[in-house]
Amino acid sequence: MNIFWNELVKQTxxxxxxxxPSTTDCIKLNTNENPYPPSxxxxxxxxxxxxxxxxxxxxxxxxxxxxxxxxxxxxxxNEVFIGNGSDEVLAFAFMTFFERGKPILFPDITYSxxxxxxxxxxxxxxPIPLNEDFSIPVEQFFHSEGGxxxxxxxAPTGKFVxxxxxxxxxxHNPDQxxxxxxxxxxxxxxxxxxxxxxxxxxxxxxxxSKSRSLAGLRIGYAVGNRHLIEGLNRVKNSFNSYTVDRxxxxxxxxxxxxxxxxxxxRTKIIRxxxxxxxxxxxxxxxxxxxxxxxxxxxxxxxxxKRLYEQLKTNGIYVRYFDKPRINNFLRVTIGTDEEMDTFxxxxxxxx
Amino acid sequence: MNIFWNELVKQTxxxxxxxxPSTTDCIKLNTNENPYPPSxxxxxxxxxxxxxxxxxxxxxxxxxxxxxxxxxxxxxxNEVFIGNGSDEVLAFAFMTFFERGKPILFPDITYSxxxxxxxxxxxxxxPIPLNEDFSIPVEQFFHSEGGxxxxxxxAPTGKFVxxxxxxxxxxHNPDQxxxxxxxxxxxxxxxxxxxxxxxxxxxxxxxxSKSRSLAGLRIGYAVGNRHLIEGLNRVKNSFNSYTVDRxxxxxxxxxxxxxxxxxxxRTKIIRxxxxxxxxxxxxxxxxxxxxxxxxxxxxxxxxxKRLYEQLKTNGIYVRYFDKPRINNFLRVTIGTDEEMDTFxxxxxxxx
Numbered sequence: 001m002n003i004f005w006n007e008l009v010k011q012t013x014x015x016x017x018x019x020x021p022s023t024t025d026c027i028k029l030n031t032n033e034n035p036y037p038p039s040x041x042x043x044x045x046x047x048x049x050x051x052x053x054x055x056x057x058x059x060x061x062x063x064x065x066x067x068x069x070x071x072x073x074x075x076x077x078n079e080v081f082i083g084n085g086s087d088e089v090l091a092f093a094f095m096t097f098f099e100r101g102k103p104i105l106f107p108d109i110t111y112s113x114x115x116x117x118x119x120x121x122x123x124x125x126x127p128i129p130l131n132e133d134f135s136i137p138v139e140q141f142f143h144s145e146g147g148x149x150x151x152x153x154x155a156p157t158g159k160f161v162x163x164x165x166x167x168x169x170x171x172h173n174p175d176q177x178x179x180x181x182x183x184x185x186x187x188x189x190x191x192x193x194x195x196x197x198x199x200x201x202x203x204x205x206x207x208x209s210k211s212r213s214l215a216g217l218r219i220g221y222a223v224g225n226r227h228l229i230e231g232l233n234r235v236k237n238s239f240n241s242y243t244v245d246r247x248x249x250x251x252x253x254x255x256x257x258x259x260x261x262x263x264x265x266r267t268k269i270i271r272x273x274x275x276x277x278x279x280x281x282x283x284x285x286x287x288x289x290x291x292x293x294x295x296x297x298x299x300x301x302x303x304x305k306r307l308y309e310q311l312k313t314n315g316i317y318v319r320y321f322d323k324p325r326i327n328n329f330l331r332v333t334i335g336t337d338e339e340m341d342t343f344x345x346x347x348x349x350x351x
Numbered sequence: 352m353n354i355f356w357n358e359l360v361k362q363t364x365x366x367x368x369x370x371x372p373s374t375t376d377c378i379k380l381n382t383n384e385n386p387y388p389p390s391x392x393x394x395x396x397x398x399x400x401x402x403x404x405x406x407x408x409x410x411x412x413x414x415x416x417x418x419x420x421x422x423x424x425x426x427x428x429n430e431v432f433i434g435n436g437s438d439e440v441l442a443f444a445f446m447t448f449f450e451r452g453k454p455i456l457f458p459d460i461t462y463s464x465x466x467x468x469x470x471x472x473x474x475x476x477x478p479i480p481l482n483e484d485f486s487i488p489v490e491q492f493f494h495s496e497g498g499x500x501x502x503x504x505x506a507p508t509g510k511f512v513x514x515x516x517x518x519x520x521x522x523h524n525p526d527q528x529x530x531x532x533x534x535x536x537x538x539x540x541x542x543x544x545x546x547x548x549x550x551x552x553x554x555x556x557x558x559x560s561k562s563r564s565l566a567g568l569r570i571g572y573a574v575g576n577r578h579l580i581e582g583l584n585r586v587k588n589s590f591n592s593y594t595v596d597r598x599x600x601x602x603x604x605x606x607x608x609x610x611x612x613x614x615x616x617r618t619k620i621i622r623x624x625x626x627x628x629x630x631x632x633x634x635x636x637x638x639x640x641x642x643x644x645x646x647x648x649x650x651x652x653x654x655x656k657r658l659y660e661q662l663k664t665n666g667i668y669v670r671y672f673d674k675p676r677i678n679n680f681l682r683v684t685i686g687t688d689e690e691m692d693t694f695x696x697x698x699x700x701x702x
Contacts, residue, residue, distance in 0.1 A: 002578035004528050004552060005585075006450040014588030017411055034406050043401050046598070050394050054602075055385050055564040060368055084435055087591040095471075099357040120589040177355050201355060213406040216597035227353035234356075237365030238471040240438040246567035247397070247598050251405075 008122070015116045018319050027342055029333040030317040032184070032294050034213035036268070036336075038251070039261040042214070045254035046247045054246060061233065062244045068253045069221055073193050078226040081233065084243040086183055086207035086220030089232070091117060092239070093149075093203060093222065096231040097177040098123050102146030107136060109326055111155045111181065130157075134288055134296075138165045142172035149179040153189055156321065156331040158290025160189045170199045177228065179203045184292035186211030186266050187273070193223050200225040210293055211266050212255045219244060219252045269293050273334045279344055283351055294333045296326075302351045304328045310350050316343055359473070366467045369670050378693060380684040381668040383535070383645050385564035387619070387687075389602070390612040393565070396605035397598045405597060412584065413595040419604045420572055424544050429577040432584065435594040437534055437558035437571030440583070442468055443590070444500075444554060444573065447582040448528040449474050453497030458487060460677055462506045462532065481508075485639055485647075489516045493523035500530040504540055507672065507682040509641025511540045521550045528579065530554045535643035537562030537617050538624070544574050551576040561644055562617050563606045570595060570603045620644050624685045630695050634702055645684045647677075653702045655679045661701050667694055 018031035062082035070077040083089035094117040098104050101124065106114050108127040118125045128140045134157040141148050148169060153160040170178045180192045182204055192204045203224035209215035222232060236243060255262070273295065277287050280297055288296040298304060308320035308330055319331040334340065369382035413433035421428040434440035445468040449455050452475065457465050459478040469476045479491045485508040492499050499520060504511040521529045531543045533555055543555045554575035560566035573583060587594065606613070624646065628638050631648055639647040649655060659671035659681055670682040685691065 002582060003526065004448055004579060005582045006446075006448060009447050009582050009585055012585050012589050014585050015592060016588075017408070017592040020408060020410060028407070031408055033408065036406065038405050042405070046401055047398065050397055052567075054389050054393070054567040055387065056379070057368070057371060057382055057384065057560070057566040058569075059371060084594055085591060088594070091590050095357075096360050097355055097357060116589050120586070175354065209408070215408040215593075216403075216405040218409075218593060218596040228355060231353060231356040231360050234360055234363050234365050235471070237367075238363045238467050239442050240436060241366060241368040242566075242569060243435055243439070245569040245596065245599060248596060 008120070012119060013116065015113045019317060021317060026315040026317060027335060027339045028317050029335050029339070029343065030319045031215075032210055032292070032333045033215050034210060034265065034269070034293070035334070035339060036213055036265045038213040039255055039258035041254040041258040041261070042251045046251045049247055049250035052246065058242050058244060058246045058249055060237070060241045062249050065219075065244070065249045065252050068256050069223075072256045073223060075193070075196065075223060076226065079196065079223055079229055081222040081229045081236075082244050083220045083222070083236070085209065085218045086181070086205050087113060088243060089205050089220040089222050090181065092232050092235045093179055093205065094118070094121050094123065096235045097179070097203070097228070098147050100124070103144075104146045105141050105144045105148045107150055107154060109134065109154070109157065111151050112321070114149060134159050136161050136165070138168055141169045144173050144176050147176045147178065148173055149181065151181040151183060152192070153184045153290065153292040155184065155292070156294070156319065156326070156329075157288045157296045158184070158292035158294055159288060160291040163190055163192060163195065166192050167195060170195070170202050173201065175201070177201050177203055179205060181205045183207045183210055187293045188270055188291035196224050200227065203228050208252055208255060212262065213265070214251065214255060217248045217251055219248050269334050272337050272340055276334065276340050276344065283348060294331050296329055296331050298329045299351055304330050307347070307350055311343075311346060314346050316346055359471070363470060364467065366464045370668060372668060377666040377668060378686060378690045379668050380686050380690070380694060381670045382566075383561055383643075383684045384566050385561060385616065385620070385644070386685070386690060387564055387616045389564040390606055390609035392605040392609040392612070393602045397602045400598055400601035403597065409593050409595060409597045409600055411588070411592045413600050416570075416595070416600045416603050419607050420574075423607045424574060426544070426547065426574060427577065430547065430574055430580055432573040432580045433595055434571045434573070434587070436560065436569045437532070437556050438464060439594060440556050440571040440573050441532065443583050443586045444530055444556065445469070445472050445474065447586045448530070448554070448579070449498050451475070454495075455497045456492050456495045456499045457501055458505065460485065460505070460508065462502050463672070465500060485510050487512050487516070489519055492520045495524050495527050498527045498529065499524055500532065502532040502534060503543070504535045504641065504643040506535065506643070507645070507670065507677070507680075508639045508647045509535070509643035509645055510639060511642040514541055514543060514546065517543050518546060521546070521553050524552065526552070528552050528554055530556060532556045534558045534561055538644045539621055539642035547575050551578065554579050559603055559606060563613065564616070565602065565606060568599045568602055570599050620685050623688050623691055627685065627691050627695065634699060645682050647680055647682050649680045650702055655681050658698070658701055662694075662697060665697050667697055
């Protein structure tokens with residue numbers, strides 16, 4: 001607390017990202033990073049851009065990347081917004097579409113940044129309790145006063161809501177923006193991007209940090225009706241003209257151009273996830289039906305917090321959330337097959 | 352205007368950065384970029400980092416770079432905050448230190464992003480008219496209700512306020528944060544960073560976009576008392592956990608490690624500026640006493656707007672602001688000697 005902070009800052013309760021251990025001598029299954037490096041085309045493209053013009057500002061809207069992503073999804077460039085990671089895109093979306101005094105709906109168990117944004121921008125939220133099995137009570141998201149946001153698959157559960165349910169939610173919020181945060185959609189879900197031409201109030205947000213192995217490069221994007229995108233641009237241009245640097249733009253473009261690599265690595269992760277799921281079940285774990293690059297697990301006879309600590313002592317980092325309803329669960333990112341074998345070996349010792 | 356934007360967004364009037372012409376076949380003197388490339392050490396360091404771990408998130412606080420910058424200025428790492436360009440640092444500073452209903456003081460002629468932030472964060476500002484010669488009326492910045500911010504050297508005039516005047520302003524604002532925005536300080540000014548140990552309310556913001564030729568990489572930073580820095584971190588961590596990517600961190604560190612290159616290029620720009628200043632005066636221009644990498648010029652017999660357009664037609668981009676008091680001025684970035692010769696040749700034709 002400090003006399004120079006304004007009232008808002010005194011009250012903030014910032015998001016706490018998963019630990020970034022300083023040692024590389026560990027197995028890092030705590031921040032949903034991809035265990036495989038990005039496509040070799042990405043490094044090539046960045047290397048080329050390095051010989052270009054770092055001394056010059058990048059395109060304020062990251063226009064070349066907008067066009068690449070638009071082509072990839074078969075939409076127009078003015079239906080794509082690029083940001084410095086999907087967290088920045090989310091922050092701008094909260095600033096653009098949500099209004100004070102009109103509660104936003106999001107699940108009670110969800111990405112923990114949403115309540116942080118709500119406080120930071122002095123908004124109000126009405127958390128909707130998930131069903132007992134962590135599925136989304138679809139009707140509860142109808143007729144929102146201030147808009148809707150949820151991750152699909154949800155975090156940290158990994159549960160996926162089928163597009164039909166999303167369409168129902170969107171249809172029952174004709175005058176409110178519905179944001180689907182698809183950070184993990186490439187690991188088995190189906191993207192709502194295909195619905196944006198049909199619903200002008202639907203905004204889909206994705207990131208290149210997970211399925212495209214570019215957490216270190218900071219790129220996220222939103223796809224939606226051009227008026228929604230224009231709103232995001234107005235806010236971004238009132239905040240920071242250039243949020244995505246030249247190397248990130250070049251690297252991100254190359255990632256979209258290497259479809260084969262993308263398909264190969266994401267399929268590999270899905271396969272590893274299904275194998276680990278089976279083995280964990282054999283060990284007596286309950287494993288939530290995840291379509292993400294992580295599993296959300298609990299054991300009837302083992303304390304999650306203790307497991308988390310035991311694993312950490314053994315150089316294996318997983319994520320534990322000390323929050324109501326989920327404080328006996330662990331979120332485990334899917335690593336390489338080798339990493340998961342070590343994880344499974346250790347966990348066998350502890351349960 | 353769109354029904355899905357909130358009231359704030361409907362009222363925003365975003366900052367408009369200088370044009371980024373799509374052709375490279377022009378002379379770009381409009382966004383104060385450096386005409387020289389970054390140090391070769393920067394590209395080497397980025398190349399090395401490329402072989403590292405783009406798949407992993409960067410350090411949330413850009414810790415390695417914090418330490419490099421702290422060493423460079425002889426302060427502690429917890430007195431340094433790193434952001435995605437100094438615009439992002441400025442945005443976070445507005446969010447952290449300024450309070451609604453308490454007017455912020457800044458000059459009437461200044462960086463045009465300040466009024467944009469003021470609106471975006473629903474703050475109030477009291478613009479202080481500069482003296483006739485664009486110098487700062489120091490006493491008018493005393494006893495502010497909500498804090499003070501100004502660039503030093505000022506933009507777009509290039510005028511520098513000596514540190515004694517800054518100290519006076521800081522001393523007369525004991526309970527308010529005073530932000531000195533030193534985007535252009537390396538071109539002949541003297542940094543207020545040396546005063547931060549003495550004044551806990553002083554925050555100094557710098558960028559690597561100008562004097563370090565890294566506009567395309569997006570790095571800015573703030574130096575100040577650790578409580579001010581902690582406030583900035585609280586806001587940043589409520590907005591976007593990782594704002595500076597791995598390649599930017601590595602490249603920026605290398606730039607600080609090549610002091611010789613930095614000194615050589617900034618001296619070159621200062622020398623070119625002084626030569627161009629003389630030649631413009633000989634052509635009848637009034638040239639504001641700039642200590643930045645640009646000159647702010649006006650001609651008693653030529654219309655600035657017309658000159659701007661004539662130059663543009665000839666492939667030379669300078670900046671024209673259609674604003675009260677300065678709408679007969681041009682801001683001309685200092686390019687290479689060759690570029691400035693072409694600029695001078697052309698301008699001779701028009702005046």
